[in-house]
Amino acid sequence: xxxxxxxxxxxxxxxxxxxxxxxxxxxxxxxxxxxxxxxxxxxxxxxxxxxxxxxxxxxxxxxxxxxxxxxxxxxxxxxxxxxxxxxxxxxxxxxxxxxxxxxxxxxxxxxxxxxxxxxxxxxxxxxxxxxxxxxxxxxxxxxxxxxxxxxxxxxxxxxxxxxxx
Ligand SMILES: Nc1ncnc2c1ncn2[C@@H]1O[C@H](COP(=O)(O)OP(=O)(O)OP(=O)(O)O)[C@@H](O)[C@H]1O
Ligand SMILES: [Mg+2]
Numbered sequence: 001x002x003x004x005x006x007x008x009x010x011x012x013x014x015x016x017x018x019x020x021x022x023x024x025x026x027x028x029x030x031x032x033x034x035x036x037x038x039x040x041x042x043x044x045x046x047x048x049x050x051x052x053x054x055x056x057x058x059x060x061x062x063x064x065x066x067x068x069x070x071x072x073x074x075x076x077x078x079x080x081x082x083x084x085x086x087x088x089x090x091x092x093x094x095x096x097x098x099x100x101x102x103x104x105x106x107x108x109x110x111x112x113x114x115x116x117x118x119x120x121x122x123x124x125x126x127x128x129x130x131x132x133x134x135x136x137x138x139x140x141x142x143x144x145x146x147x148x149x150x151x152x153x154x155x156x157x158x159x160x161x162x163x164x165x
Contacts, residue, residue: 023053034129047081
């Protein structure tokens with residue numbers, strides 16, 4: 001299918017977290033969320049909101065140094081938060097520790113920072129969120145959300161409807 005894109009603009013870290021929390025209500029288990037953008041673009045900030053929206057208790061830290069963090073929601077759902085930044089040959093290394101199985105896990109929501117580095121391993125139907133810094137305001141981010149399959153299109157439609165409400 002032709003990917004569908006929608007752009008969201010946030011004006012603070014808290015607003016980026018709020019958008020993540022709204023996405024939590026829009027996704028189903030099995031959803032893969034590919035996060036793309038430079039250092040400090042807001043990927044971890046977004047996942048903090050996603051986790052909060054899923055009801056995850058406790059701190060959501062950047063997984064840069066541990067590669068993957070697993071969180072549990074009160075209903076027993078897992079949020080897998082992955083960061084591929086420190087992988088050398090990212091796709092090969094991620095494949096080596098079973099990334100295909102992780103992104104194929106229908107019982108987890110999987111959020112991956114620096115996801116473009118493992119692009120060949122991502123499922124066809126995933127939500128890609130690319131973060132852009134505004135040139136004129138350090139607190140503004142533009143988030144380009146791209147849906148590439150039926151599940152992610154549905155999630156994006158729900159996100160857009162709830163965000164504009
Ligand atoms: N609108 C905004 N949304 C998100 N973060 C913002 C915003 N405005 C300012 N910031 C700041 O930008 C930084 C984003 O950091 P964050 O760790 O989320 O980025 P990241 O994309 O995960 O980076 P890395 O690639 O290093 O993991 C934070 O310091 C945050 O306070
Ligand atoms: Mg990060």
